Every structure is written in structure tokens, then in C-alpha cells.
Amino acid sequence: MSIKQKENWGSRMGLILAMAGSAVGLGNFLRFPAQAVQNGGGAFIIPYLTCFVLMGIPLLYVEWAMGRYGGKSGQHSTPFMFGAMGKRFYWKYLGVFGIFTNLAVAAYYCYLESWTLSWAYHSAAGHFLGKTQAEVSAFFNSYIGLGTPEPVVFWILCLLLNTWILSRGLKGGVELASKIGMPLLLLFGVVLAVRGVTLTAGVNGAVYDGVVGLNHLWKPDFSSIWDPVVWRNAAGQIFFTLSLGMGSIQCYASYVRSKDDIALNAMSAGWMNEFVEVVLGSAIIIPIAVGYLGVDKVVEMTKGGSGFGIGFMTLPYLFAQWGPVLSAVSGVMWFGLLFFAGIPSSLAMGTPCMGFMEDNFRWGRTRAAWTFGFAVMLLGIPCVLSQEAFGEFDYWVGTISLVIFAIAEIILFAWVFGMEKGWKEITHGADIAVPVAFKHIIKYVTPLFLLVVFIGSLPEIWATLTKPITPQVLMARLLLLGLFAAISGLVYAANKKKVAI
Amino acid sequence: MSTSALLMLVVTEVTVTAFTLYFFWKVLTVPPKAEPDSFEDNDDVER
Numbered sequence: 001m002s003i004k005q006k007e008n009w010g011s012r013m014g015l016i017l018a019m020a021g022s023a024v025g026l027g028n029f030l031r032f033p034a035q036a037v038q039n040g041g042g043a044f045i046i047p048y049l050t051c052f053v054l055m056g057i058p059l060l061y062v063e064w065a066m067g068r069y070g071g072k073s074g075q076h077s078t079p080f081m082f083g084a085m086g087k088r089f090y091w092k093y094l095g096v097f098g099i100f101t102n103l104a105v106a107a108y109y110c111y112l113e114s115w116t117l118s119w120a121y122h123s124a125a126g127h128f129l130g131k132t133q134a135e136v137s138a139f140f141n142s143y144i145g146l147g148t149p150e151p152v153v154f155w156i157l158c159l160l161l162n163t164w165i166l167s168r169g170l171k172g173g174v175e176l177a178s179k180i181g182m183p184l185l186l187l188f189g190v191v192l193a194v195r196g197v198t199l200t201a202g203v204n205g206a207v208y209d210g211v212v213g214l215n216h217l218w219k220p221d222f223s224s225i226w227d228p229v230v231w232r233n234a235a236g237q238i239f240f241t242l243s244l245g246m247g248s249i250q251c252y253a254s255y256v257r258s259k260d261d262i263a264l265n266a267m268s269a270g271w272m273n274e275f276v277e278v279v280l281g282s283a284i285i286i287p288i289a290v291g292y293l294g295v296d297k298v299v300e301m302t303k304g305g306s307g308f309g310i311g312f313m314t315l316p317y318l319f320a321q322w323g324p325v326l327s328a329v330s331g332v333m334w335f336g337l338l339f340f341a342g343i344p345s346s347l348a349m350g351t352p353c354m355g356f357m358e359d360n361f362r363w364g365r366t367r368a369a370w371t372f373g374f375a376v377m378l379l380g381i382p383c384v385l386s387q388e389a390f391g392e393f394d395y396w397v398g399t400i401s402l403v404i405f406a407i408a409e410i411i412l413f414a415w416v417f418g419m420e421k422g423w424k425e426i427t428h429g430a431d432i433a434v435p436v437a438f439k440h441i442i443k444y445v446t447p448l449f450l451l452v453v454f455i456g457s458l459p460e461i462w463a464t465l466t467k468p469i470t471p472q473v474l475m476a477r478l479l480l481l482g483l484f485a486a487i488s489g490l491v492y493a494a495n496k497k498k499v500a501i
Numbered sequence: 502m503s504t505s506a507l508l509m510l511v512v513t514e515v516t517v518t519a520f521t522l523y524f525f526w527k528v529l530t531v532p533p534k535a536e537p538d539s540f541e542d543n544d545d546v547e548r
Contacts, residue, residue, distance in 0.1 A: 011542040016528060042509030049513075171541060211502055218506040218513075257539045264531065268524040275521040279514050431531045432524075 007170045007365075009255055012265070014175035019252055019269035020276075021178040021344025023243045024185065026112060026311075028277040028341060032237060033286045034307035036217055037299060039233050040224025045278070047225055047234035051449075052274065056238045058438055058446040059406060060270045062413045063244065064262040065425040067253025076254040076355030078247040079491045082409075085417040092495060094412075096487045097405035098247020099356055102349040103372075103487075104397040104480060105246070107379035108390050109349065111151075113342040114158035116335045118143070118150065119312060123331020126324055128316040136317040144387065155384060156377075162343065163373030166350045167366045170255060174347045181340040188337040189276065192330065193283035199291040205321040206291040213290030213298070217282055228456065233305065235453045236399070241277055242270060243348065245402035245409070251352035263430035276341075284334075285310050292318050311338070350376075360494035379483065382476055392476035400461065407450045414443045 009015040036044045070081030078098025082091040122128060128136055143151055165173040199210030224230045239245060253262060289298045289310050301309050311334075319330040353375075354368035363371075382389035413422050423439050469477075502510075533543060 008541045009539055011540050012528060012533075014542075015540070042506055042513070045509065045513050214510065215502040215506045218510040219503055220505055220509050255539065257537070260534055260539045261531075264524065264527055267520075268528050271517070271521040271524050274517050278517045282510075429534070432527060 007255060010171040010175050014171070014179055015252065015256070016265055016269050016272070017182045018170075018174050018178040018344060018348070019249065019265065020272040021182050021185075022248055022252065022348030023241060023269065023273040023345075024182075024276045024341050025241070025243070025345040026116070026338050026342055027237075027240045028273070028281045029189075029284060029338060030307035030311045031240060031305070032277045032281045032307075033217060033284075034302035034305050034310075035233055035237050036282065037286060037302045038305050039230045040221040040227075041216065042218040042220035043222045043224050044230065044234065047231045048237060051231070051235045051238040054441060054445050055235060055449050056242050056244065057267075057270065058442045059244045059410065060242065060249070060266040061263065061426045061434070061438060062410055062422070062442060063249035064253040064256075064266045065422065066409065066413060067250035068256045068258060068260075068262050069425050070250060071254030071256065072258050074359060076251050076359055077352040078250055078409075079356065080360070080494070081250055081254070082412060083495075086412050088416075091408075091412060091416070092491055093488055094405070094408040095247075096484060096491055097245075097401055097408070098250065099353055099487050100484050101246050101397055101401050101405060102248060102352050103375060104379060104393055104401075104483060106346055106349040106372075106376045108383040108393045108398075109342065109346050110158050110162060110376055111155050111380055111384055111390075113162075113339060113346055114151070114154040115143070115312065116338040116342060117158055118154040119316065120332050120335035120339060121154075123316060123319065123335060124328050126328055128320045128331065129324060129327060131317065131320065133314065133317045137313040140313045146385070152384065155380070159373055159377055159380075162346050162350065162376075163369050165343075165347055166354060166372065167369035169365055170351070174344070174351065177347060178344045181344055185276070185337055185340040186280075188333040188340070189280035189284070192333055192337065193280050195330065196284045196287035196291075199287060201291070204323070207294060208291050210287035210291045212295070213287035214283065216290060216295050216298070217286045232453060232456055235449070239402050239406070240398075241273060243345065245404075245406035246349070247352045247405070248348040251355050252348065254355070259429045261429050261431040263426060263434050264432045267432065285315065288318055289314055292321070356490070356494075360490075360497070379479070382472070382479060386472040386476075388470055388472040389476040392473050393480070395464065396477070396480055400457070403450060403454050403457070407447065407454060410442065410447050410450060414447065419443045 066081055066085065070076070070084060073084055075081050075084065079092045079095035082095030085091070165177050167173065197210045197214060199206050201207060201209050243249065256262060285307055286298060289301070293314070298310070301314065315334060316331060319327045319334070322330060350369065350372045353372045354365065357363040357368045357371065358365065383393055419439060419442065422442070427434050536544065
């Protein structure tokens with residue numbers, strides 16, 4: 001049985017760009033190069049690409065196939081997609097993660113996104129010119145410390161923009177935004193990468209050539225590949241970068257008809273993300289930062305493995321060394337690039353939440369979009385007010401729940417739904433031959449891989465749970481638990497309604 | 502750049518770019534499926 005879609009994608013290219021845009025995020029430009037520097041340089045690419053093949057690609061196939069399968073019965077969010085694949089009642093509640101994660105990540109991600117808008121504005125206005133590096137850092141600290149109302153203004157602006165785009169639907173909103181944003185992101189990325197790599201010592205105050213930074217990032221330390229922490233970090237990076245374990249891929253794929261391809265779409269979007277991350281992401285912040293600050297300082301600054309410090313505190317200062325015009329252009333390009341990387345991701349977080357309300361409670365698109373925007377604003381307030389709450393959201397939702405959800409979905413797909421049926425779902429209508437090895441990888445290797453990653457992080461989870469906490473941390477945890485319970489309640493109510501019908 | 506760094510960079514970036522271009526080219530050249538398909542923009546195109 002095929003149910004008529006309420007909405008459709010405009011074009012295949014639009015779908016791929018939206019899917020790639022949901023995967024490409026701030027982490028492609030900030031987190032990946034920092035992780036590479038901290039985890040063996042060029043050798044990091046070995047565990048990274050291994051994780052991409054053994055975990056990333058299989059999960060892409062699984063999530064696309066689950067989405068298209070769920071779409072056949074008119075479901076665009078994971079609770080009832082899971083319910084359609086596994087008859088036991090608890091699968092629907094494991095599917096709650098596919099809405100919970102999106103809502104909770106959007107709560108702090110939209111705030112991050114708003115920083116990029118604000119920094120683009122300050123770059124264009126020349127506010128970083130003449131400032132020392134310490135002054136730019138102080139500006140950042142004052143900003144996140146809410147020294148002025150400006151962060152709240154940009155945050156609300158960003159929320160309104162996201163909500164407005166979502167309210168315009170898939171074709172006229174999400175797809176259009178991706179068709180504009182992705183080409184601009186690629187253009188800005190290429191220009192900045194060329195600038196980073198061609199940075200010359202002695203010009204505009206640079207101390208080293210940009211190539212020195214590139215050399216440092218790619219110089220392999222092969223001893224690092226025997227370190228389990230490096231593998232865990234590589235697996236984590238693959239999760240973040242492909243937006244796996246969130247439920248947003250399933251949502252986008254649920255608008256694809258059952259006879260249409262998903263295998264080639266999955267590969268095209270996934271590899272596009274890899275291109276942006278590996279080729280462009282490695283050529284911007286590290287070469288520019290090393291060019292001015294030297295290797296040792298950059299290694300020190302990337303110790304947390306995020307690259308946020310360099311991106312927001314150091315680069316504006318370094319761009320300012322290039323003169324007023326080039327500084328403004330580079331600043332707008334860099335923060336514009338981060339903004340265009342961020343917004344398709346936050347839009348992808350909105351669609352499953354909206355789809356759930358539209359499918360199960362017969363809400364209209366506009367009502368669902370504005371409710372999502374309002375919920376994200378309410379949930380985001382603790383993240384705006386407290387860095388500790390922000391950190392809690394990021395840890396429990398942006399790290400742990402992704403892995404739990406991914407374990408659940410791959411077990412459901414390969415072992416409960418069944419790999420034979422699952423393989424048919426993946427290959428049905430495929431425009432490429434999917435290597436049969438992935439059938440076995442999906443069934444055995446990926447679940448094992450995910451379990452090892454999860455078990456490996458249990459000591460850290462235990463340590464996080466047992467350390468003394470502040471009221472802000474407690475409040476954030478209670479809020480997350482309350483959110484999960486509330487979504488579960490909605491799933492229960494929707495399920496009851498379906499049974500009654 | 503050192504030889505090992507250059508080798509890692511070239512091998513990785515060529516591999517990633519080649520796969521990206523290959524799949525992108527496939528998307529552009531593969532014939533569309535018969536209507537009704539998942540996409541609205543080509544709904545009025547007769548095949």
C-alpha cells in the first residue's frame with residue numbers, strides 16, 4: 001500500500017543537496033581539523049575512513065532504507081517507522097530518540113548558528129580591526145557571558161529564520177535553502193582554502209607559509225593508529241559529520257517513493273559531506289592559524305578537539321591582519337560559510353519533529369513549524385544562559401543518545417526486521433550496484449563496532465554521572481528527561497489513537 | 502611539505518574527490534524513473 005505524500009521534493013538534486021547540507025555542519029570546518037591534529041595528523045585518516053566504510057556508509061544505507069520504508073505507510077518520523085519494522089511495543093519508544101535528539105540538539109545548535117551570523121556582521125562592520133588577539137577573545141567571552149543583549153537578538157533572529165524556512169515546506173523551504181546555501185558554502189570554502197594554503201611567510205604579518213600548517217595536519221604519526229582513543233575519536237567524528245543516529249535522514253528519505261533510488265542518493269550525499277570535510281575542512285583553519293601562530297600554539301589550542309577557539313577567537317584577529325577590505329570579505333566568507341553549513345543542519349532537525357505532529361495529530365505545516373520554533377526557543381534558554389547546561393545538552397544528546405539510537409536502529413533493521421528484507425529495501429530501485437559485502441557488514445560488523453564504541457564510553461558516562469554537579473547541570477538533565485518523557489507521552493497518545501481507529 | 506605528509510594528503514584527497522565526483526556524475530547522468538516519481542519539478546516532462 002502506498003499513501004499519497006503530503007509533500008514532495010522538487011528535484012533529486014535538491015534532495016541530495018538538502019541531505020548533504022544536513023550532514024555538513026560547523027564540525028566539518030572546526031572539529032575535523034582539530035581532531036586530525038590531535039589524533040596522529042595524516043594517520044588519523046586511516047581510522048577515520050575505516051569508520052566511514054564500516055559504520056558511516058552502512059548506517060547511511062540503513063537510515064535511508066528505513067526512511068523510505070516508513071514513508072510507504074505515511075510516517076515521516078522514527079517512532080512509528082520503528083513500530084512498522086518491529087512489532088514489539090518498545091521499538092516505538094526507542095524511536096522517540098529520533099525526535100528527542102533533534103529537538104534537544106536544535107536547542108543549542110541554533111544558538112551556535114546565531115554566533116556565526118553575529119560574527120559575520122561584526123566582520124563586515126570592521127569591528128575586529130585594530131583589536132589584539134586578547135581583545136577578540138575577550139569579545140567572545142563577553143558575548144557568551146551575555147555581556148550585552150546582542151546574543152539573544154541574533155539567536156531569536158536565527159530561530160525566526162529557521163522557523164520561517166521550515167514553514168515553507170520541503171520544496172519551497174528546506175530544498176531552496178540548501179540549493180542556495182550549499183553552492184555558496186562550496187564557493188566560500190574553496191576561496192578560503194586557496195587563501196589558507198597560499199599564505200606566505202612575511203606577507204601581511206604571516207610568520208610561516210600556510211603549507212607548514214597543511215604539513216603539520218597531514219604528517220602521519222602511524223603509532224597513533226594503535227591507540228583505542230584515536231579510533232573512538234574517529235568513530236565520533238564520523239557520527240557527527242554524517243548526522244547519523246538522529247532520525248533526520250529517515251525523515252528526508254521518507255519523502256522518496258518506494259520505486260525510487262536511495263542507494264546512489266545516500267552515497268552522493270555522504271561523499272559530498274566527506275569532500276567538504278576532508279578536502280576543504282583541512283585547508284582552512286589549521287594552515288591560516290599555523291601561518292600566524294606556529295605549530296605549537298595551534299596544537300595547544302586544538303587540545304579540546306573542537307577548533308571553536310580558533311574559529312571564533314583567533315581567525316577574526318588573523319583576518320584583521322589582511323587589511324580592512326580583505327579582512328571584511330574573509331570574515332563574511334568564513335562566518336557565512338559556517339552559517340550555510342549550520343542552517344541546513346538545523347532545518348533537518350526540524351522536519352522529523354514537524355512530520356511527527358503532522359502525521360499523528362493532523363497538524364498543518366505552519367502550525368508544526370512555529371510550534372517547533374517555540375519549543376526550540378524554550379529548550380534553548382538554559383543553553384543561552386548557562387555554558388554548563390549547554391555542555392550537558394551537547395554531551396547527553398549530541399554524543400550519547402546518537403550512539404544509543406544508532407545501536408537500536410541497526411539491531412532493528414538487521415536482526416528484527418531481517419537482513420534479507422532489509423537488503424531488498426536498500427537495493428530496490430537502486431541506480432548503483434551496492435557491494436554485497438555491505439549486507440554482512442550491516443548485519444555483523446557495524447552493530448559490533450557500535451557496541452564497542454558504546455561500551456568503550458561507559459566508564460566516561462559513569463564518571464560523568466557520579467561527579468558532583470551544579471544546579472544548572474541538574475536542571476539541564478531534568479529538562480532532557482522531561483523532554484524524553486513528554487515525547488514518549490505523545491507517542492503513547494498517537495498510538496492509542498491509531499488503535500482506536 | 503614532507504614526503505609522507507604530501508603522500509597522505511594527495512592519496513586521501515584524490516580518493517575522496519574521485520568518489521564524490523563519480524557519484525555526483527552518476528546522479529546527473531542516470532535516466533530518471535517513470536512518473537509518478539518522488540520529485541515535483543519534472544512532473545510535466547513527458548517520457
